[in-house]
Amino acid sequence: MKSRRWLPYALLIPGILWLAVFFITPMFNLAATSLYDPTGSLDAGYQMTFHFANYSDALSQYYPQFLRSFTYAGIATVCALLIAYPLAYAIALKSGKWKNFLLVLVIAPFFTSFLVRTLAWTAILGDNSTFIHFLRDIHLLSPGGRILATPIAVITGLTYNFLPFMTLPLYASLEKVDPRLIEASSDLYASAFTGFRKVTVPLSMPGVVAGTLLTFIPASGDYINSTLLGQGARTSMVGNIIDSAFLVRLAYPLAAALSFMLMAIIVVLVVIYVRRAGTEELV
Amino acid sequence: MAQSESLGGDVQLVHLTKEFGTFTAVDDLNLVIPKGSFFALLGPSGCGKTTTLRMVAGLEEPTSGQILIGERDISYERPYRRPVNTVFQSYALFPHLDIFENVAFGLRRRGIKDVKAPVESILSLVELDGYARRMPAQLSGGQQQRVAVARALINKPEVLLLDEPLGALDLKLRRAMQIELKRIQVEVGITFVHVTHDQEEAMTMADTIAVMNAGKVEQMGTPTDLYENPRTTFVANFLGQSNLIAGNVVDRGDDLGVDLYGNRIRVPRSRTSTNSDSLWVGVRPEKINITLAGQPTLGANVISGIVTDASYIGVSTQYLIKTTWGEELMVFEQNLQNSGARPGETVNLSWEPAHTFALDATQDVGAGAGAGEAHS
Numbered sequence: 153m154k155s156r157r158w159l160p161y162a163l164l165i166p167g168i169l170w171l172a173v174f175f176i177t178p179m180f181n182l183a184a185t186s187l188y189d190p191t192g193s194l195d196a197g198y199q200m201t202f203h204f205a206n207y208s209d210a211l212s213q214y215y216p217q218f219l220r221s222f223t224y225a226g227i228a229t230v231c232a233l234l235i236a237y238p239l240a241y242a243i244a245l246k247s248g249k250w251k252n253f254l255l256v257l258v259i260a261p262f263f264t265s266f267l268v269r270t271l272a273w274t275a276i277l278g279d280n281s282t283f284i285h286f287l288r289d290i291h292l293l294s295p296g297g298r299i300l301a302t303p304i305a306v307i308t309g310l311t312y313n314f315l316p317f318m319t320l321p322l323y324a325s326l327e328k329v330d331p332r333l334i335e336a337s338s339d340l341y342a343s344a345f346t347g348f349r350k351v352t353v354p355l356s357m358p359g360v361v362a363g364t365l366l367t368f369i370p371a372s373g374d375y376i377n378s379t380l381l382g383q384g385a386r387t388s389m390v391g392n393i394i395d396s397a398f399l400v401r402l403a404y405p406l407a408a409a410l411s412f413m414l415m416a417i418i419v420v421l422v423v424i425y426v427r428r429a430g431t432e433e434l435v
Numbered sequence: 436m437a438q439s440e441s442l443g444g445d446v447q448l449v450h451l452t453k454e455f456g457t458f459t460a461v462d463d464l465n466l467v468i469p470k471g472s473f474f475a476l477l478g479p480s481g482c483g484k485t486t487t488l489r490m491v492a493g494l495e496e497p498t499s500g501q502i503l504i505g506e507r508d509i510s511y512e513r514p515y516r517r518p519v520n521t522v523f524q525s526y527a528l529f530p531h532l533d534i535f536e537n538v539a540f541g542l543r544r545r546g547i548k549d550v551k552a553p554v555e556s557i558l559s560l561v562e563l564d565g566y567a568r569r570m571p572a573q574l575s576g577g578q579q580q581r582v583a584v585a586r587a588l589i590n591k592p593e594v595l596l597l598d599e600p601l602g603a604l605d606l607k608l609r610r611a612m613q614i615e616l617k618r619i620q621v622e623v624g625i626t627f628v629h630v631t632h633d634q635e636e637a638m639t640m641a642d643t644i645a646v647m648n649a650g651k652v653e654q655m656g657t658p659t660d661l662y663e664n665p666r667t668t669f670v671a672n673f674l675g676q677s678n679l680i681a682g683n684v685v686d687r688g689d690d691l692g693v694d695l696y697g698n699r700i701r702v703p704r705s706r707t708s709t710n711s712d713s714l715w716v717g718v719r720p721e722k723i724n725i726t727l728a729g730q731p732t733l734g735a736n737v738i739s740g741i742v743t744d745a746s747y748i749g750v751s752t753q754y755l756i757k758t759t760w761g762e763e764l765m766v767f768e769q770n771l772q773n774s775g776a777r778p779g780e781t782v783n784l785s786w787e788p789a790h791t792f793a794l795d796a797t798q799d800v801g802a803g804a805g806a807g808e809a810h811s
Contacts, residue, residue: 335494336527338514340541340586350540354531 186408194402206409214393214410218417221389224303224378225371228310232318232367233360235311240322240359241352245331258319270309270380277305277381301383309377317366325359326352361429369418390414444505445470446491446594446626451500453486460486462650464500468594468628468643473620475629475641479673479803483650484630488596491628492521504593515544520587524599526579528571534558534582535567541590557589560619577608584616588623597629601636613639634674638662646670648803666708668715668794673803677717678764681796684712690788696760700736701788709795720765722790725754725774726783734785740764742776756784 185198186206192198211218243254261269276283277300287293299305329352337347375391382388390410397407446468453461461483468474476484489495491502493514502510509517520541528537538557539550558564561581571579580600587595600616601609617640620627631637637644638658645655646669654661654670662674671677682700686692690701693716702716724733740756743763752773754766766784768774776782 330525330527332523332525332527333529335514336521336523336529337540339492339494339519339521339523340590341515341544342540343513343515346544350544351529351531 182408182411185404186412188405188408190403190405192405194404198404203405206405207413210406210409210413214390217388217390217393218414220387221372221391221414222417222421224307224310224389225368225374228307228314228371229318229364229368231307231311232315233364236315236318236322236363237360240319240326243319244323244326245329255323258316258323261316266313267376270313270376273305273309273312274300274380277308300381301387303382303387305381306377306387306389309381310371310374313374313377314367314371317370318363321362321366322356322359325356325362329355357429361426365422365425369422372418373414444593446628447501447503448487448491449501449503451487451490451502452498453483453490453495454498459650461490461497464650464652466645466652466655468626470505470626471624472642473617473627473629473640475631475637475644476647477631477634477637477644477673478647479632482647484632484647485598487647488521488598488628488630491594492519492596493517494521518593519596520590520592521596521598522580522583522587522600524602526571526583526603528579528582528586530571533568533570534563534574537571537582538567538586538589540586545590553589557585560588560622561585561615576604577612580604580612581615584619588619588625592625594626594628597627599631600629601631601633609636616640638674646673648673662719664706664792665717666794667802668798668800669803671715671717671792671794671803672801676720676765678720678723679715679717679794679800680758680762680764681800682714682716682793684714691793693793695738696758698738700738700791702791702793703788706789706791707793709793711795711797713796715794715796715798715800717792717794718786718790720753721751721767721769723764723766723784723786725756725766725768725776726785727774727776728781728783730783732783732785734787734790736788736791737783737785739781739783742778742780742782745776745778756782 184200187200187202187204188198188206189201189203190206190209239258243251243258247254275281278284279298279300284293284299287299288295288297293299299308333351333355334347337351338344342350373391375389375395378387378389378392379395394407394410394414397403397410446466448464448466448468451461451464451466452459464483464487476487478484486495490497493509493512493516497510500510501508504518509519529540532540535554535558538554542550542553554567555564558567561584563578563581563585566574566578566582571582574582580603583600597616601612604612613636616627616629620640629637629641641658643655644658644661646653646661648669653667654665656664661670665671665674665677668677668679671679680695682693682695684691685694685699690703691707693700693702693714695716700716702714707714718736726732728739738758740758742754743757744755746753747770749770751767751769754768754776756764756766758764764784774782
């Protein structure tokens with residue numbers, strides 16, 4: 153039979169076209185915008201002056217928001233991992249006939265919009281909510297204390313919203329762990345906990361890496377949680393700055409420079425992380 | 436956990452029973468596995484042999500009964516506290532650890548720091564020197580199998596359990612590994628309990644075989660004993676092949692005189708496992724001589740029949756002979772003093788009384804037939 157060498161390339165065409173139109177072109181556009189003369193405006197038009205100072209200006213002005221973004225995203229990722237690991241473990245290995253039902257429950261929040269779900273948290277964490285009253289009653293909160301409009305609220309929202317992205321990859325990798333390997337470890341003098349630590353955890357590392365990336369990356373660029381649950385400059389993240397620079401202040405070069413930097417920093421962090429996770433001695 | 440320096444003792448299974456719901460996988464099993472022996476549990480799939488092994492390993496909990504190693508009752512001990520290690524059918528090598536760390540796993544769990552020397556020495560015992568830093572996925576099936584053996588043996592267990600350890604290997608490699616495992620067992624002197632459905636494998640390797648069927652031991656003995664003197668139709672059919680002919684006792688002397696559809700034959704009393712008058716008379720196909728009608732016969736027990744099929748398979752020629760009562764008997768004739776019988780010819784079948792055995796006729800004549808097909 154004649155081999156059709158062109159076929160794989162032909163199959164790539166739709167995807168490449170899509171990326172060219174909707175990713176590569178806008179990226180070029182954004183890169184160009186980030187180097188425009190910042191004194192221009194939408195009405196007067198922008199001059200391309202290769203104004204690299206846009207980047208240093210943006211960073212010197214907004215580094216607290218960058219730091220806050222990565223701090224919040226980092227804490228939310230750790231929280232999501234701590235919640236999702238036992239959950240995924242239970243679904244993958246202990247749930248029996250309930251497995252599919254529980255998986256549907258994990259995905260169920262996607263049936264409502266991200267915005268609505270986050271708004272729901274403003275009610276849960278609102279100053280007069282039952283939950284807050286309860287926390288005050290058991291003295292976890294002072295009588296006038298609040299959670300809404302604090303970093304805790306933002307991190308809670310981020311954790312909640314990205315939890316399924318952590319759970320599903322963890323589930324996928326835990327489900328693949330061969331129970332016979334756990335039996336083998338118990339045959340070789342490992343207690344249940346040691347077997348978990350020495351066999352299950354290392355074998356689920358691909359899920360941990362995928363889940364943390366899928367949580368950390370979108371959480372770093374998120375601004376909805378900060379807007380709705382943080383409600384102020386004290387909790388604003390870099391996403392909020394980009395949002396207002398683009399849509400309110402119409403400072404396009406600044407917004408583009410911030411966007412590019414956010415992307416670059418995330419890429420660097422991810423590369424470092426994946427390399428460490430990939431080569432690190434896992435035992 | 437200190438490794439017991441006393442070399443343990445016999446493994447005893449006492450009234451061991453395992454039920455899964457209403458299904459009884461292992462049914463009131465009583466067995467003594469002598470210390471230092473190479474013991475095989477042989478039987479078709481579903482006979483309870485693997486469940487028995489898993490109970491000894493601690494991976495299943497008995498429904499009732501006891502498991503003792505020497506004086507020590509380990510029936511309900513946690514698997515990681517038992518002086519027992521297992522070579523799994525799937526090998527179950529840890530895919531994220533290299534060969535060295537796989538083999539060192541048990542030692543490390545017991546807090547032994549200096550593992551380099553023992554790991555290297557056990558790897559050389561299984562002839563895998565130089566493979567320490569490979570990953571399991573980079574090894575062939577036979578090499579993985581030897582890693583699994585090394586990983587279990589390094590812990591110097593009192594008993595090594597082998598669960599169909601050669602099942603995944605091709606025929607040639609399996610033969611080589613059978614000899615290899617036997618060599619290792621002799622070298623280390625540990626009790627090996629080997630579970631298999633392959634009768635040839637069990638007979639090649641084991642000193643003692645327990646043939647299991649439906650959760651019970653049908654018969655236990657040396658390979659020769661089981662083959663030459665089966666005591667149930669299951670064993671007669673499962674280990675090799677047997678011709679079983681219905682007969683009635685007509686005379687009880689030193690030998691039993693038995694009538695087979697009008698032919699009078701003799702069976703030694705010692706080779707009769709029943710007091711019933713109604714028998715299955717058995718004889719192995721290679722014990723029967725074929726002589727053409729009219730020529731002198733070569734054994735005291737004689738019947739006649741017509742050749743219906745003859746297939747030449749190199750080492751022997753396999754005949755199917757239809758008897759006067761319509762039963763087809765199998766005869767293997769060495770290609771040395773070939774009778775030259777052809778399909779359609781009338782022949783005499785003869786064999787010695789000493790090669791005859793007799794079983795109780797209440798048993799199913801077809802039990803175990805086909806279930807023990809060897810892979811060869």
